[in-house]
Amino acid sequence: MDRDGTISPDKFGYIKDPAGYHLYPESPKALKMLQDMGFLIFIVTNQSGIARGYLNLTQLAAVHQKMLDLLADGGVRPDGLYFSPYHKEGIVEPFNVHHEDRKPGIGMFRRARREHPFITEHSFMIGDRFTDIGFARNAGMKSILLLSGNGQEEFDKMLSDCAGPRPDFICENILCAAEMIQRYYP
Numbered sequence: 001m002d003r004d005g006t007i008s009p010d011k012f013g014y015i016k017d018p019a020g021y022h023l024y025p026e027s028p029k030a031l032k033m034l035q036d037m038g039f040l041i042f043i044v045t046n047q048s049g050i051a052r053g054y055l056n057l058t059q060l061a062a063v064h065q066k067m068l069d070l071l072a073d074g075g076v077r078p079d080g081l082y083f084s085p086y087h088k089e090g091i092v093e094p095f096n097v098h099h100e101d102r103k104p105g106i107g108m109f110r111r112a113r114r115e116h117p118f119i120t121e122h123s124f125m126i127g128d129r130f131t132d133i134g135f136a137r138n139a140g141m142k143s144i145l146l147l148s149g150n151g152q153e154e155f156d157k158m159l160s161d162c163a164g165p166r167p168d169f170i171c172e173n174i175l176c177a178a179e180m181i182q183r184y185y186p
Contacts, residue, residue: 002103002127003045005149007031007174008067010128014049016059018066024148026175028074033178037185040079040118043067044108046131047083051090060085079116082108104134122185126177130154133165143167144177 004010007027015021031041049055064081071078084103090096101107113120125136128149136143145151145167155170171177 001041001043001125001174002129002132003043003067005128005151006126006132006146007043010149014052014054015063016049016055018062021063021066021070023067023070023074024174026173028071028076030174030178031071031076031078032074033182035076037182039123039181040116041076042080042082042108042112042116043078044082044103044112044125044135045084046103047085048087048090048102050085051087051092051095053090053092057085080112082111084108103129103131104138106135106139109135109139124177124181126174127151128154130158130165133167136168137165142169144169144171144180146171146173146177148173 001007008021008023012020035041047060050057050060060083068078084099084101084107085095086097086099086102088096088098099105099107120140123141124144125132125139125141126144126146127133128146128151133143133145145155147155147170169180171180
């Protein structure tokens with residue numbers, strides 16, 4: 001699943017101070033439900049702020065540690081955390097390139113699959129952007145577009161001008177997605 005807009009708000013721009021990072025209140029419960037169902041939990045996140053010079057790898061690591069601590073407080077331990085620091089319009093080398101890790105590319109998916117073999121056809125990508133839906137399609141997974149974060153805007157674009165890939169499912173937030181998966185994929 002995605003990070004910003006999916007398990008945590010995406011309204012503060014590039015977060016470089018862990019004190020500014022928090023989860024949506026429903027995120028720990030949702031991820032715990034999925035983990036209890038036997039799903040592996042991977043967080044895959046584009047972090048172009050590295051390439052753009054808005055934060056550095058040390059700052060991102062501190063934010064990610066805060067995220068992991070908050071999830072652990074809710075009884076959740078993700079099986080993997082992957083990020084893409086790349087953006088072709090960035091200014092920080094060596095991250096200012098096009099790279100397959102940047103969603104909708106599937107470099108992060110490939111790393112997760114090497115480290116934790118799982119059945120792609122029984123997997124979901126949950127996110128709030130078309131890049132997340134494209135990532136799911138490119139990797140052969142089912143996709144869930146959340147209306148949290150930037151999801152409502154992406155959904156409106158999809159309705160108004162048929163832009164972007166079509167998700168398999170649309171849910172209000174991460175908890176609704178977990179409940180839908182629990183109900184239909186026990």
